[in-house]
Amino acid sequence: MDDMAIIVTGSSGLLGSALVKALRADGVRVVRLVRRAPQGADESFWNPAKGLIDPAALEGAEAVVHLAGAGIGDRRWSDDFKREVVRSRVEGTRTLVKALTELSAGPPALLSGSAIGFYGDTGDREVDETSPPGSGFLAQDVVVPWEAETAPAEEAGIRVARLRTGLVLSRDGGMLPRILPVFKLGLGAPLGSGEQYWSWISIDDWVRAVQRVLKDPEISGPVNLTAPGPVTNAEFTRVLGEAVHRPTMPLAVPGFVLRTAIGGFAEEGVLTGQRVVPRRLLEAGHAFRHMGLNEALAAVL
Template sequence: MGVARPFACAGLTAWRGWRAYCGGMAIIVTGASGLLGSALVEALRADGQEVVKLVRRPPRADDEAFWQPAEQTVDRAALEGAEAVVHLAGASIGDRRWTEAYKRELVTSRVEGTRLLAGALGELSRPPEVFLSASGMDFYGSTGDRVIDETHGRGEGFLAGLCEVWEGEARRAGDAGIRTVQARTAMVLSGRGGALGRMLPIFRIGMGAPLGSGKQYWSWISVDDWVGAARHVLKNREVEGPVNFASPSPVTNAEFTRTFGKALHRSTMPIPAPAFALSAGLGEFAREGLLSSHRLEPRKLLDSGFRFSHTRLDEALTAVL
């Protein structure tokens, strides 16, 4: 959302300082070009909300500000007086094979940025009311068919450890008195990409199949409900700490496969893809990302009055496709 500068020659930093001094209340978003960030920014701006995107290149407009997590640098004038900060930046979990180098990138891309933001927010003279930081359902590890709400502890595995460290950095903002929410996000259903986008080509040619036993639970959430949940927790001052961003209706992988095929009017393969073959081809990601079981309950969202638009998988897939 472009906003005219009060003094054309003052530059972006001076303009943001002036906005903060005069009471401008922007929402700051990292990862704004990603699947979730772009959808959230679009929705916030449709509400008439001013949004400033943190970018890792020289800003090109008034709605951008510079940050560089690797150098622990951020434009603090952009953060001063903000209403909220939403932190979604991080390397994609499923785009590449997990070499040791890429696992380090997965960690540093989350930890460095979160540490920088949480530390900077705690030092502001006018900090935001809320810091919403991304996390993942993988915090719980593989939990079989047990229903898991936010009271359950950390599970086992690389991703569980990553989420624990990631959330620990976010809590630095909470220690400074800022209401902090960690969004433990399930698989997001969107027609614009993400996990669903990676599966679409396979299912469209009728080659979709259950993975491994197919009995593992897949928790999911439509992109519209994820955006709605984010807006809900930003406004609801009673919500803080870890929050499961997941539909209240998780399904098994076998059920997901059948429902996805029907949504595309395609048949699916009757023979599952063997777990050993997936592990051989995709390594650790297959074991933790595809074959693990997550049966999440969004207890905090439901208890705080949030109402999902899509609680049935078939309806959600129809909506996003």
């Protein structure tokens, strides 16, 4: 490479595209790993399922941000789709880490995507990066083996940060655009008990947090990318209704209705929750732009 770059996988997704835009706005050279024919010098081909990657694209890079993986809530959880969710994360991380550890002058840092699903259902118990993994498909079948694939990079002396991301609030993708039309009709309602905690972060704060981790050599290991103020689903419903100036329904949507409508994702992605605190970022002195849900939704909407 003529100049040091940051390598990004999953750059066409909600998070990757926002990060690439912000990095380039700051004058950072970004090279995107893509699974099609590259369309310029800022792209390089890789095929994680076949273990294909161009080492030259990684040689001498400043850092790698690995965000590739099938969207967990994109489709109904069939057995085939669940296998794809796991495969896309495990194989992609394995391919990338293998290439990084074989370089003579590899990047000193790897920021690898992860999720707060690691903690399972925490009820009203507050958890941080020191907490153990929970149970269930997301925790034990997805996140634990996904994160384990980064271990060889750590052993090779690469600084590894595992980005355990919560519910990202954005108008451009994720959950918010799916539920906004319902709330704008005045039909928003708590889901299930409404007592499950949703640990959220605005897309702006997510990008800023990743930029902080990129720049701070002292931050490694698991890093919770959530705002400091998780809320219950009932509170989230109330605040979002106020943000769009519409009433919300007094009765909750029963869990069995959600399970029938969207299958297994309802159980682990909607009806259970995690009360997650971003302890690592707070201890590092990171300043969140949107500390409260009200201000985050105001900014996003």
